[in-house]
Amino acid sequence: MxxxxxxxxxxxxxxxxxxxxxxxxxxxxxxxxxxxxxxxxxxxxxxxxxxxxxxxxxxxxxxxxxxxxxxxxxxxxxxxxxxxxxxxxxxxxxxxxxxxxxxxxxxxxxxxxxxxxxxxxxxxxxxxxxxxxxxxxxxxxxxxxxxxxxxxxxxxxxxxxxxxxxxxxxxxxxxxxxxxxxRPIDLSLPPNEPLAEKEFIEHVIKKIVRAKNPCILVDACAARHDVKNSVEALVKATQFPVYVTPMGKSAFNEDSPRFSGVYVGALSKPDVKESLENSDLILSIGGLLSDYNTGAFTYHYHTTNVVEFHSDFCKVRSAVYMGIQMQTALSKIIRGLAEVDLKYTPTPIPASVSEYKSVQQITSGKLTQQYLWYKLSYFLRAGDIVVAETGTSSFGILQAHYPAGVTAISQVLWGSIGYALPSSIGAAFAAEEIDRSKRVILFIGDGSLQLTVQAISDAFRQHLHPYLFVLNNKGYTIEKMIHGLHAEYNNIQPWDHKKILELFHYKDDYEYLKVGTVEEMNKLYKDPEFNKPTKLRLIELMLDEFDAPKNLIEQARLSEIINSGKE
CATH class of the missing domain: 3.40.50.970 (Thiamin diphosphate (ThDP)-binding fold, Pyr/PP domains)
Known part of the structure; x- marks a missing residue:
């Protein structure tokens, strides 16, 4: 035609x-x-x-x-x-x-x-x-x-x-x-301004060579703008320790011996906070410094040597290089490092990075937030897509260890309640197109589920098989922690979750499971059939109403202060 x-x-x-x-x-x-x-x-x-x-x-x-x-x-x-x-x-x-x-x-x-x-x-x-x-x-x-x-x-x-x-x-x-x-659409990046880029690269390489206690901090835009491979190459070239933010989780391989934990300002594990904040050079890649991504703006670096890499500008201390995109700049810095003599000696990573392993000692008892997120580390496998809803899920999941190749999705900045369920269905569409064996695993609260529950119908319509873990803790726990612990407006109408899949399925295969103890969770994760994404599953997790991750409780306290205008 x-x-x-x-x-x-x-x-x-x-x-x-x-x-x-x-x-x-x-x-x-x-x-x-x-x-x-x-x-x-x-x-x-x-x-x-x-x-x-x-x-x-x-x-x-x-x-x-x-x-x-x-x-x-x-x-x-x-x-x-x-x-x-x-x-x-x-x-x-x-x-x-x-x-x-x-x-x-x-x-x-x-x-x-x-x-x-x-x-x-x-x-x-x-x-x-x-x-x-x-x-x-x-x-x-x-x-x-x-x-x-x-x-x-x-x-x-x-x-x-x-x-x-x-x-x-x-x-x-x-x-x-x-x-x-x-004629294909040109999807290449516009070139960086040559002289500005050269000056920026020279500055950064000099700082890297001189640093005694440096680190790399990886944030959301490292994943969004596709520089994860560049970050891996930078770490290989320097052996610097690597920290991620909540929004940057999965943007760097947590199986790497240089992975040093999640940095959330004052909400970080104490050894993570101390080791990063005492750095004399911080290479910040793809930063989005929102309140929930920074522990309510509690970043406290003890250095002014911060180099920022962004998708539309880069920055060395107070010098801003507009139009210098990190994608090209990073690749040239990595090539430049091959020609210099780095005398950096790798430092030990914070011990708290391995805290999740303590869950193996727990064999019985009721299901708790801490157990749930530590144990998730052993259920996940390479290639999984993990989606966490704003609330206890997005805070709790920071405690989990992600194997290499896991992709994390959360909406930490925009934070629209109900986002995660339809987002996970969209991710399931994409996963099916890439590899039908890929697993999409959602964690969402019972309150958030009620905002967008029709997305389950969309999954059934296309015969998609995500895992839907629903945290039943009787309402909006994150809101209760911020303000109104016993307020009626933070409660929800209880649903009979086991009937949801029956409503939407229309002759498709599905499975409803209810988990309230450590024994039940361990049994489920060990089940070979459960580990295969062969049907749509809704797993209801029964948790105490006021059981919340420690970092969420502290973030909620800080958020209430900010919201009151008393900060």
């Missing part, structure tokens, strides 16, 4: 960069657009139960495959997705949000259409999305449409942020040259 529809062109472009699933919900303004998904081999429609879950799922999918796509209808549909899109923006997750809009003619005549605000303003929703995307455009001319689409996809993919596209319904069938698909 010499020409194809614009809709087909868009779907092919998305497929060409490795996206195999389109998330979203149908609506009358995007129906003709969605007709063309089946014209692209290997592309599928997820068919989410609602737009918010679709956005969360796209986020989880993108964290595994590098990019994602969500399609909603104009107004009501896109606004339902905005919370999920905003979270992706905050946490550097690349995706394209495609909105099926009214015809150009309807907009020109300001028709009083449904899904509008009845004020004749058709751009108002796009204007809203401009604040939570790096680029937001509407198709206005079919001649330039392919270039607009390519630019949007490139922007979202390269900079790992959401982009937004309105396709008026009369443009879905409009024809564009099919030959344009033969």
């Amino acid at each position: 010499s020409t194809i529809s614009l809709a087909t062109y868009i779907f092919w472009r998305i497929k060409q960069i490795g996206v195999d699933t389109i998330f979203g919900v149908p609506g009358d303004f995007n129906l003709s657009f969605l007709d063309h998904i089946d014209e692209v081999d290997g592309l599928r429609w997820a068919g989410n139960a609602n737009e918010l879950n679709a956005a969360y799922s796209a986020d989880g999918y993108s964290r595994i495959k590098g990019f994602a796509a969500i399609c909603t209808t104009f107004g009501v549909g896109e606004l339902s997705a905005t919370n999920g899109v905003a979270g992706a923006y905050a946490e550097h997750v690349g995706l394209i949000h495609i909105v099926g809009g009214p015809t150009v003619n309807a907009e020109e005549h300001k028709l009083l259409l449904h899904h509008t605000l009845a004020n004749g303003k058709f751009n108002i929703f796009k204007d809203m999305s401009k604040n939570i995307t790096v680029k937001a455009v509407s198709i206005e001319d079919i001649a330039t449409a392919p270039a607009v689409v390519d630019d949007l996809i490139r922007t979202g993919y390269v900079y790992k942020r959401p982009v937004y596209l309105v396709v008026p319904s009369n443009f879905s069938e409009a024809q564009v040259p099919a030959s344009l698909l033969r």
Whole structure:
């Protein structure tokens, strides 16, 4: 064919960069657009139960495959997705949000259409999305449409942020040259400014050579912007100790002899806190210094020698190098280190890194938070994707040891309750496309589950088999710890969790399990069949209402102080 529809062109472009699933919900303004998904081999429609879950799922999918796509209808549909899109923006997750809009003619005549605000303003929703995307455009001319689409996809993919596209319904069938698909979208990074990059690299190498007690601190954007391999190479070249932040967990191999623990400011294990804060050089890679990622801003370095590596700038002390991207800079620093004489002698790692091993001595008793997270270390295996909900899960899971090759997903910065369940389903879509034997393992509280429970229906619809561990501790434990320990507003309506899968399954295979003791957990983890992702499983974990990880209790205390304005 010499020409194809614009809709087909868009779907092919998305497929060409490795996206195999389109998330979203149908609506009358995007129906003709969605007709063309089946014209692209290997592309599928997820068919989410609602737009918010679709956005969360796209986020989880993108964290595994590098990019994602969500399609909603104009107004009501896109606004339902905005919370999920905003979270992706905050946490550097690349995706394209495609909105099926009214015809150009309807907009020109300001028709009083449904899904509008009845004020004749058709751009108002796009204007809203401009604040939570790096680029937001509407198709206005079919001649330039392919270039607009390519630019949007490139922007979202390269900079790992959401982009937004309105396709008026009369443009879905409009024809564009099919030959344009033969030219790949350029996904390469723009080059760094040569002189600034050279100066920065020389500064950093000098500091590395002179350092006596250096370290590397790895944060979220090391994973989002794909420099994990560079971090591994940097550690191999220097043998510096490596710490991760809560958002950076799994961005560095915890089986490495140089892994030195999780640094969360004042909430860190004492030996981790002391060893990092006494460093004379800190190489901070991909930092996102939010409150929950820094122990309520309690970072206290005893050095001013901090080098920051980011996706759009780098910094040495007070010198900021705008436009110097860490991806290229790190690779050149690693090459440069091969030509210098490093006299650094590796120091011992903090003893607390091995504390999780103490769980092997516990053989009986009721299930507790500390046991749960330490024991998880022995259930996980290489290739697993672990998703933790905001709350006791995201704090508790920091105690677990991740084997090499585990990928962690959590939304520590945006922190939208309910995110983790649909995110894990999105990750399960991605995992299935990569390797059907990959396991997706979710930990979520009983309160958070109630916000987005329909995502389980999405998993059954596509025959996905995640592990859904539901922490039943009678409500919003993290909120209780922050404020209102016995307040009614922090309680929830109890659910009969064993009936949830029965409601959604429709002839698919599933399993409900209930665990309340150490013996039951040990037996479950030793079961060979349980270790295989052959069915969708919901495992209800019975925990005391006020049993919470120690770091969460301390974070909650600090958060209440900050929220009161008394800090």
